[in-house]
Amino acid sequence: MSAQQQTLPLNGLAQDSAVTYRGDHLLVAEMVERGSKVLDVGCGEGDLLRLLETRGIDGRGIELSREGVNRCVAKGLAVVQGDADTDLVNYPDDAFDYVILSQTLQATRQPRVVLENLLRIGRRAIVSFPNFGFWKMRLQLLVGGHMPRTENLPATWYDTPNIHFCTIKDFVQLCDEINVKMERAVALDLYGRPVRANLPWWFWNMFGEQGVFLLTRAGKTK
Amino acid sequence: MTNVQSIASPAILPEDRAHEADHPSSLVAKFGADQPLKLDCGIDLSPFQIAYQTYGRLNADRSNAILIFHALTGDQHVANIHPVTGKPGWWETMVGPGRPLDTDRYFIVCSNVIGGCMGSTGPASTNPATGKLWGLDFPIITIPDMVRAQTMLIDRLGIDTLFCVVGGSMGGMQALQWTAAYPKRVFSALAVACSTRHSAQNIAFHELGRQAVMADPDWHHGRYFEQGTHPHRGLGVARMAAHITYLSDAALHRKFGRRMQDRELPTFSFDADFQVESYLRHQGSSFVERFDANSYLYLTRAMDYFDIAADHDGVLAQAFRGIQTRFCVVSFTSDWLFPTPESRALVHALNASSARVSFAEIETDKGHDAFLLDVPEFFDISRAFLQSAGSARGLTKAGG
Numbered sequence: 001m002s003a004q005q006q007t008l009p010l011n012g013l014a015q016d017s018a019v020t021y022r023g024d025h026l027l028v029a030e031m032v033e034r035g036s037k038v039l040d041v042g043c044g045e046g047d048l049l050r051l052l053e054t055r056g057i058d059g060r061g062i063e064l065s066r067e068g069v070n071r072c073v074a075k076g077l078a079v080v081q082g083d084a085d086t087d088l089v090n091y092p093d094d095a096f097d098y099v100i101l102s103q104t105l106q107a108t109r110q111p112r113v114v115l116e117n118l119l120r121i122g123r124r125a126i127v128s129f130p131n132f133g134f135w136k137m138r139l140q141l142l143v144g145g146h147m148p149r150t151e152n153l154p155a156t157w158y159d160t161p162n163i164h165f166c167t168i169k170d171f172v173q174l175c176d177e178i179n180v181k182m183e184r185a186v187a188l189d190l191y192g193r194p195v196r197a198n199l200p201w202w203f204w205n206m207f208g209e210q211g212v213f214l215l216t217r218a219g220k221t222k
Numbered sequence: 223m224t225n226v227q228s229i230a231s232p233a234i235l236p237e238d239r240a241h242e243a244d245h246p247s248s249l250v251a252k253f254g255a256d257q258p259l260k261l262d263c264g265i266d267l268s269p270f271q272i273a274y275q276t277y278g279r280l281n282a283d284r285s286n287a288i289l290i291f292h293a294l295t296g297d298q299h300v301a302n303i304h305p306v307t308g309k310p311g312w313w314e315t316m317v318g319p320g321r322p323l324d325t326d327r328y329f330i331v332c333s334n335v336i337g338g339c340m341g342s343t344g345p346a347s348t349n350p351a352t353g354k355l356w357g358l359d360f361p362i363i364t365i366p367d368m369v370r371a372q373t374m375l376i377d378r379l380g381i382d383t384l385f386c387v388v389g390g391s392m393g394g395m396q397a398l399q400w401t402a403a404y405p406k407r408v409f410s411a412l413a414v415a416c417s418t419r420h421s422a423q424n425i426a427f428h429e430l431g432r433q434a435v436m437a438d439p440d441w442h443h444g445r446y447f448e449q450g451t452h453p454h455r456g457l458g459v460a461r462m463a464a465h466i467t468y469l470s471d472a473a474l475h476r477k478f479g480r481r482m483q484d485r486e487l488p489t490f491s492f493d494a495d496f497q498v499e500s501y502l503r504h505q506g507s508s509f510v511e512r513f514d515a516n517s518y519l520y521l522t523r524a525m526d527y528f529d530i531a532a533d534h535d536g537v538l539a540q541a542f543r544g545i546q547t548r549f550c551v552v553s554f555t556s557d558w559l560f561p562t563p564e565s566r567a568l569v570h571a572l573n574a575s576s577a578r579v580s581f582a583e584i585e586t587d588k589g590h591d592a593f594l595l596d597v598p599e600f601f602d603i604s605r606a607f608l609q610s611a612g613s614a615r616g617l618t619k620a621g622g
Contacts, residue, residue, distance in 0.1 A: 058578075066583055073550065073580040074602045076610025080551075080569050080581035090570040 021051050023192025024212060028100060028126050031214050032057055036097035041084050042104030046072035085109045088117040096122040105129045106162040116178055119217050128212040133167030133205040168204055168211040184214035239306055244348050246273035246341025247305035248298050251378050259371050265361040269350060272375045273341025274298050274333035278325035286617055287381045288323060290332040291389030291396035294521055295513055297340035300332045306512045315596055322605040336371045337363040337521050339514035346514040357516055358444035365528045369399045383407050385615055390414035390593035395528050402530050402541040410548040410611040412604060414593045415557050417564035418538055419529035427467055428522035431460030435515050444516050457515045458506030465505045470556035470589035474498060538571035549579040550607040559590040580607060
């Protein structure tokens with residue numbers, strides 16, 4: 001058997017040089033300092049980890065789907081099969097400089113516990129999620145009278161893995177409640193472009209299709 | 223008439239196999255009285271020897287060495303014709319030019335474990351103190367003992383840090399023992415279908431095998447070689463039972479189903495009517511041709527005693543605290559001997575130690591034996607892991 005025959009068709013492996021990265025991934029990567037140690041929770045096929053590696057960042061990943069994990073490992077990435085809800089407890093305090101949860105929070109059973117774990121394991125957390133307060137969502141519910149579906153969230157209510165949707169406003173409120181400080185917040189529009197930064201929260205909550213937050217632990221007071 | 227058949231007598235002369243135990247058809251490292259092997263049972267084994275094979279070339283800065291560990295009934299003949307059976311090496315799918323363990327890039331070493339019967343000192347070897355075979359006078363050995371002996375071999379070869387340690391099943395146990403006991407000497411580790419401890423069920427299966435050997439009257443309390451016999455029936459039964467645990471219900475069904483062997487109808491006897499019976503008998507009889515019964519007792523015992531956490535106050539994560547070694551852990555969905563939760567427990571301990579670890583569970587119906595078979599996804603993962611580790615180690619494509 002030749003080496004070629006043993007190779008699986010792995011997406012993105014061959015066209016390494018011509019890889020294009022997702023807008024939110026580029027934004028996240030830009031938030032991470034070079035030389036730091038990162039855990040990507042829900043790392044999918046490892047696209048963000050590969051982007052981070054090109055920047056000299058020591059990246060590790062957790063992914064729920066076996067296929068996703070095996071594709072990552074077959075790209076040489078340090079990824080393990082695991083569940084954000086159950087497996088974060090195995091990591092010690094301060095194990096990472098950053099823990100990233102990209103488009104996964106809404107699919108966890110206990111988002112609050114997950115968020116607390118992110119900031120226990122990592123000194124900082126970067127969380128991105130679809131904003132359920134986005135105007136298209138509101139419009140579909142208000143006018144259409146049905147659960148919203150968008151280009152980025154095409155699943156129907158009965159087969160979606162997303163069980164804990166929230167709005168940017170809800171998320172900000174949760175961060176306040178569990179004493180988490182926002183170092184940076186960015187809203188992205190439907191095309192992954194940042195919404196202008198000098199606008200008020202209500203505008204973001206209406207026109208941001210997703211939110212990306214850089215979080216740290218607020219001091220011990222509270 | 224009831225036709226009763228049992229395991230066929232060995233076709234290979236016992237003398238041929240016995241000869242390999244003292245005079246192996248491979249490289250040998252001998253350790254004299256000044257270099258005893260300190261065993262966990264408290265005995266210093268001396269003198270002793272390690273039989274090994276190498277493939278590929280060690281590079282100038284000695285940074286491309288991979289140590290492979292064989293499983294329970296394997297040996298050092300990874301990628302060459304076996305001197306006793308004449309069959310290909312046991313891991314030729316993984317080891318060779320262009321293979322995941324690429325002999326054009328890496329210097330590959332595999333040694334027969336201490337306690338084995340293919341040239342490393344074990345119960346089938348001659349005890350120099352008496353001039354007779356060791357038999358049951360051989361001290362009980364453990365997985366850490368095997369690994370301690372390997373460190374002496376690696377020292378002898380002038381290698382300080384291994385680029386990778388690789389093994390499946392009992393071989394995976396040795397790989398994990400290396401990382402736990404000598405973390406600074408191991409740059410990366412590929413641990414396949416294994417565990418950090420032997421489960422109660424696995425100890426039970428091993429006990430079944432040992433009892434089968436010892437129940438054979440030809441065993442003679444381990445002195446069969448003095449009686450001109452070999453407990454081939456007992457060892458054959460042990461192998462048949464063990465072989466079932468290496469497969470899976472689905473794989474047995476796929477390969478044999480309820481198909482008959484060279485006949486249409488049942489013979490109403492205890493002959494091997496079913497293909498699966500015939501297959502198992504063949505597995506039993508071909509195994510006894512190449513393996514020493516006492517060695518089987520010692521090696522199964524070594525696996526039973528294995529428990530890394532026990533040496534670290536029962537906390538597995540303590541064994542890997544602060545470790546810099548890069549890990550790749552692989553399990554197979556249909557492996558019920560070393561099921562995925564065993565690997566997952568290891569991964570959790572490595573996560574708790576902030577180790578760099580990849581963990582893949584591969585879907586296959588081939589059972590525990592999947593690590594020895596043609597499973598392309600396993601090859602891809604192994605290859606990518608080694609290439610990634612190789613870049614981190616600064617290995618160039620030419621192996622340099």
